[in-house]
Amino acid sequence: MSKTLRTKVSRVFLSMLENCSNLLIILAIFDISMEISEDMVIYKNRKEKSPKISVTRRLEEGANESKLDIFVHTGSHVDAPYHVLENGKKIDEMPLDRFMGKAIVIDFTKVKESITKKDLINSSIKIQKYDIVLLKTKNQLEKDFDFNFVYLEKTGAEYLVSKKIKAVGIDSLGIERNQPNHITHNILAENSIPIFEGLDLSKVKQGKYFFHGLPLKIMNGDASPVRAVLVSHR
Amino acid sequence: MSKTLRTKVSRVFLSMLENCSNLLIILAIFDISMEISEDMVIYKNRKEKSPKISVTRRLEEGANESKLDIFVHTGSHVDAPYHVLENGKKIDEMPLDRFMGKAIVIDFTKVKESITKKDLINSSIKIQKYDIVLLKTKNQLEKDFDFNFVYLEKTGAEYLVSKKIKAVGIDSLGIERNQPNHITHNILAENSIPIFEGLDLSKVKQGKYFFHGLPLKIMNGDASPVRAVLVSHR
Numbered sequence: 001m002s003k004t005l006r007t008k009v010s011r012v013f014l015s016m017l018e019n020c021s022n023l024l025i026i027l028a029i030f031d032i033s034m035e036i037s038e039d040m041v042i043y044k045n046r047k048e049k050s051p052k053i054s055v056t057r058r059l060e061e062g063a064n065e066s067k068l069d070i071f072v073h074t075g076s077h078v079d080a081p082y083h084v085l086e087n088g089k090k091i092d093e094m095p096l097d098r099f100m101g102k103a104i105v106i107d108f109t110k111v112k113e114s115i116t117k118k119d120l121i122n123s124s125i126k127i128q129k130y131d132i133v134l135l136k137t138k139n140q141l142e143k144d145f146d147f148n149f150v151y152l153e154k155t156g157a158e159y160l161v162s163k164k165i166k167a168v169g170i171d172s173l174g175i176e177r178n179q180p181n182h183i184t185h186n187i188l189a190e191n192s193i194p195i196f197e198g199l200d201l202s203k204v205k206q207g208k209y210f211f212h213g214l215p216l217k218i219m220n221g222d223a224s225p226v227r228a229v230l231v232s233h234r
Numbered sequence: 235m236s237k238t239l240r241t242k243v244s245r246v247f248l249s250m251l252e253n254c255s256n257l258l259i260i261l262a263i264f265d266i267s268m269e270i271s272e273d274m275v276i277y278k279n280r281k282e283k284s285p286k287i288s289v290t291r292r293l294e295e296g297a298n299e300s301k302l303d304i305f306v307h308t309g310s311h312v313d314a315p316y317h318v319l320e321n322g323k324k325i326d327e328m329p330l331d332r333f334m335g336k337a338i339v340i341d342f343t344k345v346k347e348s349i350t351k352k353d354l355i356n357s358s359i360k361i362q363k364y365d366i367v368l369l370k371t372k373n374q375l376e377k378d379f380d381f382n383f384v385y386l387e388k389t390g391a392e393y394l395v396s397k398k399i400k401a402v403g404i405d406s407l408g409i410e411r412n413q414p415n416h417i418t419h420n421i422l423a424e425n426s427i428p429i430f431e432g433l434d435l436s437k438v439k440q441g442k443y444f445f446h447g448l449p450l451k452i453m454n455g456d457a458s459p460v461r462a463v464l465v466s467h468r
Contacts, residue, residue, distance in 0.1 A: 029330045037453035053452065056305065059320050063416065064456040071290065086293050096263045096463060174356040182297065186385070214448055216459035219271035220293065222298040227448035229330060
């Protein structure tokens with residue numbers, strides 16, 4: 001093969017490879033959502049905030065129909081900046097690409113208290129710009145609410161902002177435990193970063209995925225319950 | 235270039251092309267969801283079924299928080315087979331790939347009454363196995379409920395089943411008007427085909443897309459409100 005031809009062929013190959021690397025083949029869908037039921041785990045065990053599911057019509061009357069009464073911060077859900085900032089974006093005002101895209105699950109199951117900047121820097125999987133970063137911890141969502149859940153500490157939130165991530169998620173019903181002035185929420189909200197809480201990461205491993213967790217389009221909403229999934233691809 | 239080399243190169247090219255054709259590059263996200271608000275359009279104008287959005291906490295008390303009370307067949311939503319079949323799958327039992335994947339929007343805006351088998355066969359965009367088929371009609375979702383909305387007629391439902399589609403969607407709050415025994419719903423439900431209703435297709439053109447409309451994981455649910463999007467790709 002002549003040198004000119006070789007250059008030509010390899011240029012075409014390269015451009016095809018570049019295209020392919022931006023593309024996805026779906027191999028599997030992992031459901032990382034909590035089931036919505038009347039006896040699901042509720043933040044700080046406030047049972048008065050449990051969802052209500054009422055059957056409003058039965059098949060013999062025409063069709064099975066029901067109604068869902070739900071606090072928007074229940075189960076797997078996403079917080080909009082307006083949750084903690086009066087002038088923050090509401091859930092129906094957020095650009096949709098914040099809720100879907102390249103994601104990394106980082107294994108912090110050995111962390112006992114909180115995830116700090118140091119933990120994030122030292123993680124074996126590196127955070128890149130526009131990543132949706134999901135923090136897998138020792139938290140468990142099936143059992144009674146754990147008041148000592150592992151949380152994202154202030155310096156961790158600041159570090160994620162500096163990396164220009166799209167969104168963050170965690171496998172507890174809150175992302176900060178009892179830090180003064182919801183500092184983690186505020187740092188993220190001020191940078192328009194949606195916060196996913198109540199994600200069930202127990203069955204997914206550290207790695208790269210494609211994430212989907214679109215909120216309902218609730219007018220003036222401060223949050224929304226979501227069905228969140230991870231799609232593995234190559 | 236020798237013949238052997240040419241064959242080799244073209245084989246590699248071909249296999250790369252095959253890979254690419256299964257892949258996606260996201261170009262744009264189209265939101266095809268109705269906004270959830272207390273004064274949104276409700277099926278058959280049954281205002282007692284309007285959603286309620288209650289503010290339960292304000293920022294000065296710690297954070298903006300709210301509650302959503304919603305009939306699950308409100309706005310953009312998806313029906314599970316259990317809606318019309320006692321032994322049909324419930325919304326939390328459906329495989330998730332039914333709610334995401336290759337989709338086609340077919341323009342039926344010239345149809346006056348109902349979409350039949352004949353209309354579907356004659357459409358300029360062809361329906362393929364595993365497609366999510368979205369029916370764009372002259373229905374309008376912003377205005378008062380139109381009791382004479384364009385619907386999917388029995389023979390149309392049967393035809394879609396025969397084509398082995400994944401799911402179907404329409405831009406009215408119902409998919410059948412007043413056919414006896416919910417025949418369209420039944421035909422689709424018996425074949426485990428989810429039915430998306432209340433999709434706002436007014437701003438998307440006929441064509442091929444990638445669709446996402448995952449339901450909330452509501453225990454024993456007969457339906458779920460959804461945030462539905464179309465992603466255009468190449």
